[in-house]
């Protein structure tokens with residue numbers, strides 16, 4: 001009987017390990033995605049900067065065209081100014097030239113402003129580019145590490161499943177059915193070790209008589225509170 005109890009405890013330990021491994025395995029795609037997301041966000045930021053620079057350069061070119069137009073207009077009005085036949089015409093052209101010169105000054109200010117923004121954005125872009133290269137390399141390394149970890153987890157799961165099958169063969173149908181039923185109903189824990197005089201599962205104190213009975217290890221005993229299979233520490237020690 002003690003052999004069965006030892007195997008039940010072994011089975012419980014294997015199932016605990018399997019649960020941890022399976023959770024890790026399930027969590028892996030989320031972790032890999034998370035890594036990828038950090039990388040993707042940096043790339044998006046980089047693209048946005050590149051796009052901004054392109055737009056700013058377009059704006060700069062348009063302003064240059066505007067500037068040329070104002071210069072041409074000033075030239076035209078200047079020619080007309082000298083050809084003015086009346087004083088009123090002369091004054092009107094002069095006024096027009098003044099207005100266009102003001103417009104020209106505004107465009108020149110804008111050109112400087114846009115150029116400064118381009119220079120700043122280009123500086124930021126350079127910084128982002130080196131950051132992005134770093135993050136991309138880091139991401140690659142980390143994902144490789146996670147994928148290796150994933151392979152190891154799957155290997156460990158396979159190994160545990162093999163050991164589990166061997167234990168199940170030794171246990172036989174009846175003990176296994178009891179184990180599986182309790183495991184299903186008790187959050188994955190069917191076998192507990194009595195700690196002192198308490199159930200190692202629900203932690204309720206067990207009657208001294210019951211503790212003595214469990215110590216005999218002559219059959220499967222159950223905690224009368226949580227219904228789990230209760231094994232005495234002697235069994236666990238003889239297992240080690």
Ligand SMILES: [Zn+2]
Nearest residue numbers: 199202223226
């Ligand atoms: Zn209990």
